Amino acid sequence: MRFLAALFLCFLILACNEEVVIKPEAKLRLDYPQASYSTVQLDCPYSFKINTNATLNTAAGCNVDVEYPSMRATVYLTYQSVKNNNIDSLLYDAQKLTYDHTIKANSILEQPRVDSINNVYGMFYMIDGNAATQSQFYVTDSVNHFITGSVYFKAKPNFDSIYPAVVYLREDIRRIMETIKWK
Template identity: 65%
Template sequence: MRIFLIFFCIVFCSSCGDDVVVKPGAMLRLEYPMPTYKTVNMDCPFTFEINEHGLMQLKNNCWVNIDYPGMKATIYITYRSIKNNNLDSLLYDAQKLTYDHTIKADAIIEQPRVDSIHKVYGMFYMINGNAATQSQFYVTDSIRHFVTGSLYFESKPNFDSIYPAAVYLRNDIRNIMETISWKN
């Protein structure tokens, strides 16, 4: 009985201390630099502006990769010339590539682009959810040129985690679509 009483006193005295306070969940705050855009001149039938924080790589056939190493993301841009009335098949492929992500996407929001002055017509897709890509787009002049683009992150898709970066890069994609111009 004495041992039990001594043990009880030791436990009782040692358990006194500060109250446990549950801390609220912290939110990660990601801040990205303000974008500064510059015009890219390349030996291709089109030109556009890119964010100076992106690293551009020109591939064969005027395909362009814009890497964002700090975000581990890349915007892949492909160019196709319209030949033999293949505009319908190019549009079908671009739309099918976007809607193949409906399995994992929570929502796909479409924003059309119509610029009849500069002859740029297209669609911007914002893909919300744990899909492999967060944004897709295409632009065309409906006669000679067709450009598509996709945004991919080098990580397993977790929309909550990559959302701030996805929003930042969606603005860069919108800028590409708004500044693209065709060379004659």
């Protein structure tokens, strides 16, 4: 029995002499395909370009859902016509919808969109944190057309986990905003 105890003690002493190796911090790596865009022609008073990796589903009226199945995400586009000079209430509703997320958001960054050549004006909101949506926007011509858009994931909002997809989709939203044309 003493022999086994001495042998165990020798192994224990020899095992403690190894250097401790600190492993680098692991990071999630998600690679998405290079984006290419094609113009969507709808039976609506607007057109735009979407990522060819997305699928387009038309909803009621001229509302459109741009789905990204590999990311389990959807960009919801809602079209409203400006009637009876209600642009102020449409702008208020779009901004309120964004700032309702301040409870869970760490920050909300605004990026204005001004395209006087195509008569497209709007705002792009980048919402950082565990909010329900990470990006929202609106565009308008201030007279006839108004479109709002927002991104939602089919997952619990954990900003750290979905961040690569958020960055990818923000670029697609910018492309949608840049390519909207009124008919």
